[in-house]
Amino acid sequence: MKYRSVFDIIGPVMIGPSSSHTAGAARIGKAARTLFGEELTWAEIYLYGSFAKTYKGHGTDVAIVGGLLGFDTDDKRISNSLILAEQKGMRVSFHEDEAATDHPNTARVKIGNGIDDLELVGISIGGGKVEITELNGFDLHLSGNHPAILVMHNDRFGAIASITQILARHEINIGRMEVSRKDIGKEALMIIEVDQNVEDNIVKELEEADHILQVAKIVD
Amino acid sequence: MFRNVAELIEIAENENMLISEVMIRQEMDVHDKTREQVMGQMEKNLQVMEKAVEDGLKGVSSRSGLTGGDAVLLQKYMLEQEPLSGTLLLDAVSKAVATNEVNAAMGTICATPTAGSAGCVPGTLFAVKNKLNPTREQMVQFLFTSGAFGFVVANNASISGAAGGCQAEVGSASAMASAAIVEMAGGTPQQSAEAFAITLKNMLGLVCDPVAGLVEVPCVKRNAAGASNAIVSADMALAGVTSRIPCDEVIGAMYRIGKTMPSALRETGEGGLAATPTGRALASKIFGIPIEKE
Numbered sequence: 283m284k285y286r287s288v289f290d291i292i293g294p295v296m297i298g299p300s301s302s303h304t305a306g307a308a309r310i311g312k313a314a315r316t317l318f319g320e321e322l323t324w325a326e327i328y329l330y331g332s333f334a335k336t337y338k339g340h341g342t343d344v345a346i347v348g349g350l351l352g353f354d355t356d357d358k359r360i361s362n363s364l365i366l367a368e369q370k371g372m373r374v375s376f377h378e379d380e381a382a383t384d385h386p387n388t389a390r391v392k393i394g395n396g397i398d399d400l401e402l403v404g405i406s407i408g409g410g411k412v413e414i415t416e417l418n419g420f421d422l423h424l425s426g427n428h429p430a431i432l433v434m435h436n437d438r439f440g441a442i443a444s445i446t447q448i449l450a451r452h453e454i455n456i457g458r459m460e461v462s463r464k465d466i467g468k469e470a471l472m473i474i475e476v477d478q479n480v481e482d483n484i485v486k487e488l489e490e491a492d493h494i495l496q497v498a499k500i501v502d
Numbered sequence: 503m504f505r506n507v508a509e510l511i512e513i514a515e516n517e518n519m520l521i522s523e524v525m526i527r528q529e530m531d532v533h534d535k536t537r538e539q540v541m542g543q544m545e546k547n548l549q550v551m552e553k554a555v556e557d558g559l560k561g562v563s564s565r566s567g568l569t570g571g572d573a574v575l576l577q578k579y580m581l582e583q584e585p586l587s588g589t590l591l592l593d594a595v596s597k598a599v600a601t602n603e604v605n606a607a608m609g610t611i612c613a614t615p616t617a618g619s620a621g622c623v624p625g626t627l628f629a630v631k632n633k634l635n636p637t638r639e640q641m642v643q644f645l646f647t648s649g650a651f652g653f654v655v656a657n658n659a660s661i662s663g664a665a666g667g668c669q670a671e672v673g674s675a676s677a678m679a680s681a682a683i684v685e686m687a688g689g690t691p692q693q694s695a696e697a698f699a700i701t702l703k704n705m706l707g708l709v710c711d712p713v714a715g716l717v718e719v720p721c722v723k724r725n726a727a728g729a730s731n732a733i734v735s736a737d738m739a740l741a742g743v744t745s746r747i748p749c750d751e752v753i754g755a756m757y758r759i760g761k762t763m764p765s766a767l768r769e770t771g772e773g774g775l776a777a778t779p780t781g782r783a784l785a786s787k788i789f790g791i792p793i794e795k796e
Contacts, residue, residue, distance in 0.1 A: 283503070283657045288529050289543060291615045291652035291661070291678075292623075292645045295550045298605035299564075299717035301617040302662055303769075332664035335770040336715030338789060341608065361608055386664040386768060408662030408670070409615045477534075 284407060286427050294410045296355040302387050303333065303340030306406030308360060309426070311349020313414055314391045314402050317432065317498045323395045324373040325350055331386035333406075334378040343376055346389060355410060390416075420462045420471040426500065428457055429479045433472040433488065434496040437463045441493040445472060448491060452484050469495070503528060507654050507695050507749040514691035521681070521691050522643035525650035544642045550612045551601070551624035558600025562607040566788045569718040570607060573600035590629050591730055598625025598729035602722040614645075615652040615661040618668075618717045619675035621725030623648050626679040626732050634686055647685045648678040651698050658750070659757035663710035664769040666760025668724060673705030673756065676728035683736035697739035699749040701731055706752075707759055709767035711774025714785035720775055 285291065296305040315322070327346055329337050337343050341360070347367050348360035359366060367374055379390075387406040393399065403416035414424040417432070424430060435441045442461065449456060455477045463470035479501050488497045504510040504524065513524050529540045559577055563570030576596035579585065585592040598621030605611045605620055614623040627644050636644070652661065655674045660666035680701040681694040689697075705728070713719040745752065766773030775781050 283505070285653055285656040286532060288525050288646060288649035288653060289547075291656060292544065292547055292649040293612055295547060295610065295612050296617060298608050298611055298617050301613040301615075301620075302664060305613065305617065331765070332769045335772065336712070339712070339715035339771065340717065356610055358610070386765065386770075387662070406662075408660055408665060409656060410613050410617075411656075 284425065285409075285411060290409060290411050294355045296410060297358060297360050300340040301410040302406040302408055303336060303342045304345045304360075305355040305410035306387065306412045307333070307342045307345035307389065308349040308353060308355050309410065309412045310389050310391065310404030310406065310414075311346040312352065312354070313349070313404060313412070313426070313500065314393055314400060315350050315352055316500060317402065317417065318393055318398070318400045319498055320395055320398060322350065322393045323371060324393065326375050326377065326392040328377045328379045328390040330379050330381060330383045330388040330390075333387050333389055334380075337376070346391065347374055350391075350393065417471065419464065422460060422462065422471065422473050424473060424500070428475040428477065430473060430475045430500045431480050431485065431488070432498045432500070433474065433494060435470050435472060436493040436495065437467050437470040438493045441470070442472060444491040445474070445488055445494070448484065448487055449474070449476070454478065454480060454484070503532065504654070506658060507651065507698070507753070510650055510654065511691045511695050520643065520647070521650050521685055521694055522646035525646040525653070541639075541642055544645050547612045548642055548645060550610060552628070554604045554609060554611045555597045555600045555624060555628055557609060558604045559596070562603050562609065564603070564606040564716075564718055565608070566714065566716055566718065568606070568713070568716060568784065569722045570603050572722070573597070573603055587730070590633055591733055593632065594626045594629035594729040594733055595726040597628045598622055598725040599722055601625060602725045606716070606718045606722060614648065615656060615674055615678070616663070616671045618663060618721045619671040619725060619728065621722070622672065622675035622679045622728040622732060623682070625725065625729040626683055630683055630686060630733070636686055640686060644682045644686050647682040647694065651678045651681045651694075655753055655756075659753050660760055666757065667708060667763045667768055668710040669702075669705050669708040669756055670760055671710065672721075672724045672728040673702055673708055675725075676705055676732045677701040679729065679732035680735040680739070683732060684739050687736065687740055689740050693739045695749045696744050697736045699745035699747065699752045700738055700743070701735040702752050702756060703745065703747065704731055704735070706756055709763065709774050710769040711767055711776045712769065712771055713776050713781040714788050715771035715776070716788070719781075719784075
C-alpha cells in the first residue's frame with residue numbers, strides 16, 4: 283500500500299497551490315538535499331510530463347529549489363526560494379524534457395558543489411506524497427513511509443553483514459531492505475528501512491565499516 | 503489494515519464503532535502512536551483549515567488575478583437574502599471557495615486529499631457544524647472519517663489529477679466529505695459508504711483542465727460543486743437511498759476512467775477549458791508569451 287497514514291490524506295499542511303506540483307516537489311528537493319548532506323552550489327532540474335507542462339503555474343520550480351534549501355512544505359519562504367538561492371550563490375537551471383516517463387509528475391534533480399554531486403529521480407504520486415525511484419543511477423523504491431538509511435558500498439562479501447551486525451547491536455529493527463549494484467564487484471547501494479530514526483553516532487559507525495563508501499539517512 | 507471500503511465497514515459494524523474510530527485505531531497501531539498524538543496532530547490540521555477559511559472570507563487575490571473575492575461575494579449575498587439553495591448549502595460553498603482562494607493565493611492550507619481539492623472537506627465541515635453543533639472532538643472525528651475513505655481511494659485508485667483527472671481530486675474530496683457528514687449527522691457506517699458511492703458516481707469522468715496550468719480556473723468553483731454535491735448525497739444516504747453500484751466498484755471505475763483519460767485532460771493545461779480561446783488568451787497574458795498557433 284502506497285499510502286500508510288491518514289495524514290497522507292488529511293495533510294500535509296502546505297503553501298498552495300498544488301499538493302503534487304508544489305508540496306510534493308518541495309519534498310523531492312528536500313530529499314535530494316538530505317541525501318547529499320552538504321551545502322550545494324548548483325542544481326540542474328529536469329521536469330517531465332505534467333511537471334514540465336505546468337511548473338510555472340504551480341510553482342514547481344520554486345518548490346523544488348525551496349526543498350533544496352531545506353524548506354518544509356509549509357514554509358512561506360518557498361515562494362521566494364529562487365531569490366534566496368541566488369543570494370546564497372546557488373546556480374539553478376530548469377529543463378523541460380519531452381521524454382515519456384512512467385509517472386506524469388517526474389523530476390530529475392542533479393545537484394553538486396564542485397567536489398561531490400548527486401542525481402536522483404523523484405515522482406509525486408498525489409496529495410503531496412513522493413517516491414524516490416532512482417539515485418545516482420541505481421533504481422530503487424523509497425517511499426519515505428519509514429525512516430531509512432542509504433548505504434553506498436563496494437560490492438564485496440561481508441559488506442551487508444557488517445551493516446546489519448551494527449544495526450543489530452544497536453537493537454534497530456529492519457523493516458525492508460533492497461540492494462542493487464552497477465556490476466559485479468562495483469559500486470552498490472543498500473536501502474534499509476527501519477522502525478526508528480538512526481542516531482548520528484550509529485551512522486558514523488556504519489560509515490567506518492568495511493567496504494562502506496557513504497551513508498545517508500532519511501528521517502520519517 | 504483495511505484495504506477497501508467493504509473491510510472498513512465490516513470492522514466498524516463488527517466492533518460497533520464509528521468509521522473515524524477505526525481510522526484512529528489503525529493510525530495508532532501502524533505508526534505506534536498514542537491516541538493523544540494522533541488526535542493532536544489532526545487538531546492542528548483542523549486549526550489550519552479554520553484559519554484558511556477565515557482568511558478567504560476576508561478576501562484574498564491570487565498573483566494571476568484569476569481568482570479571489572468570490573467567497574466574500576457569497577457571504578454578502580447570504581446576509582442580504584435567503585439563498586435559493588438554502589443557507590447551509592451556500593455556506594458550505596462559500597467556505598470551500600474561501601479555502602481554495604487562499605490556496606490559489608499561495609496561502610497556507612491543509613491538503614484534503616490534495617491542495618486543488620482542499621475546499622470540499624473543510625467547507626462542508628464548517629457549514630454542517632452550525633446545524634449539528636458538534637463537539638470539538640466530533641469535528642476532529644469528521645476529518646478521520648474523511649481520511650479513512652480517502653485512504654482507500656489513494657491506495658486503490660488515485661488522488662492525483664495528473665494521474666486520474668479531477669474526478670480523482672475533487673471527486674474523491676467531495677465523496678470523503680459526504681461520508682463524514684453522514685457520520686456526524688448520526689448515520690450508520692453503511693450509510694456513509696452509500697453517500698460516498700453516490701457522490702463519487704456523480705463526479706466520474708471529470709477532467710483536470712486548469713487554465714494556464716494554474717490551480718484556479720476551474721478548480722476553485724469545482725470545489726463549490728464538490729461541497730454541494732457532498733451535502734446533497736449525504737442527505738440522500740440519510741434518507742435511505744442506496745447506490746446500486748457498491749462503493750469499491752465505483753472507486754474501481756474511477757481508476758479505470760482515469761487510466762483511459764488522455765494526458766491533455768490530466769493536469770497538463772492542454773485540453774478542455776485550458777484549450778478554449780479565452781483559456782489560451784489568459785495563459786498567454788499571465789506568462790507574457792504569444793499564443794501558439796495550431
